[in-house]
Amino acid sequence: MSGPxxxxxxxxxxxxxxxxxxxxxxxxxxxxxxxxxAWEGPDAVIGRIVSSLRRALExxxxxxxxxxxxxxxxxxxxxxxxxxxxNAPNLLGWHEVPLARLVSxxxxxxxxxxxxxxxxxxxxxxxxxxxxxxxxxxxxxxxxIGGGLIIDGRIxxxxxxxxxxxxxxxIDEDGPPCNCGSRGCLEALASGPAxxxxxxxxxxxxxxxxxxxxxxxxQPTPELVLQAAVQGDATAREIxxxxxxxxxxxxTGLLNCFNPQALILGGGLVGLGxxxxxxxxxxxxxxxxxxxxxxxxxxxxxxxxxAGALGAAALVMENAIR
Ligand SMILES: [Zn+2]
Numbered sequence: 001m002s003g004p005x006x007x008x009x010x011x012x013x014x015x016x017x018x019x020x021x022x023x024x025x026x027x028x029x030x031x032x033x034x035x036x037x038a039w040e041g042p043d044a045v046i047g048r049i050v051s052s053l054r055r056a057l058e059x060x061x062x063x064x065x066x067x068x069x070x071x072x073x074x075x076x077x078x079x080x081x082x083x084x085x086x087n088a089p090n091l092l093g094w095h096e097v098p099l100a101r102l103v104s105x106x107x108x109x110x111x112x113x114x115x116x117x118x119x120x121x122x123x124x125x126x127x128x129x130x131x132x133x134x135x136x137x138x139x140x141x142x143x144x145i146g147g148g149l150i151i152d153g154r155i156x157x158x159x160x161x162x163x164x165x166x167x168x169x170x171i172d173e174d175g176p177p178c179n180c181g182s183r184g185c186l187e188a189l190a191s192g193p194a195x196x197x198x199x200x201x202x203x204x205x206x207x208x209x210x211x212x213x214x215x216x217x218x219q220p221t222p223e224l225v226l227q228a229a230v231q232g233d234a235t236a237r238e239i240x241x242x243x244x245x246x247x248x249x250x251x252t253g254l255l256n257c258f259n260p261q262a263l264i265l266g267g268g269l270v271g272l273g274x275x276x277x278x279x280x281x282x283x284x285x286x287x288x289x290x291x292x293x294x295x296x297x298x299x300x301x302x303x304x305x306x307a308g309a310l311g312a313a314a315l316v317m318e319n320a321i322r
Contacts (some may be wrong), residue, residue, distance in 0.1 A: 050183025057120025121148025123311030248283025
């Protein structure tokens with residue numbers, strides 16, 4: 001292969017598969033999106049990943065001959081060293097699936113696997129909010145709260161690739177139960193479902209009339225809680241601010257532990273804006289060590305839904321250099 005180095009990246013999500021082909025500079029040459037349809041099981045989904053990658057190549061006007069490989073960003077937990085999805089709660093029937101090998105065989109190019117939060121962190125490092133930096137903490141805020149740690153320019157994997165589960169830092173030792181089996185984790189106090197749970201309790205107690213009107217017979221969502229808050233519902237406002245405060249307590253611990261150059265906040269809940277992020281950033285700045293606060297830029301992610309696929313593609317290109 002001659003000419004500029006290019007790679008494909010694919011982000012496997014519980015709902016969507018997003019493939020792209022990129023240059024070394026992060027310029028996206030072709031893209032494809034399709035539904036995961038996870039209920040059909042791993043074989044069908046892997047077939048769709050390969051087809052989606054082929055369509056992204058076609059959109060770029062390229063073939064597999066033109067890329068160094070494909071990087072796969074997958075929901076955790078997964079083992080990047082073996083290229084295996086060990087157990088993905090959002091993907092039905094995925095236990096010990098050798099995803100990197102299967103995609104590599106399907107497409108006929110080398111493939112590597114990285115968990116989605118780490119891949120997104122790496123994407124932001126190479127092409128996004130923290131280009132040129134070495135020490136980064138990336139936190140993704142949504143249905144779950146995940147994280148990626150980059151130390152000395154490299155993803156910190158831990159003993160078995162499971163490092164960076166920042167959503168399961170315990171914030172309140174007696175707090176609400178968490179999906180992981182513990183209690184009072186950051187995810188149980190500051191995620192989308194945590195906001196929805198508090199809103200449901202407020203509705204039940206009749207404390208949030210405006211939200212009750214917006215929600216009707218449906219279940220409350222973080223977006224509806226925000227809408228109620230913006231329209232003057234004091235309880236809705238308190239719920240979001242409280243979740244933001246809890247997030248800030250978690251961020252304080254991360255800042256003090258890692259002394260990063262940048263703390264990047266990504267994921268869908270960033271859309272809640274200042275009402276959520278304001279208390280989080282304020283709390284972290286007030287509580288973390290002054291020098292550590294001075295060292296860290298706290299900012300939102302830049303790459304949006306492309307972060308995981310771009311980060312995984314960048315990892316492939318770098319692997320090919322080594
Ligand atoms: Zn937990």
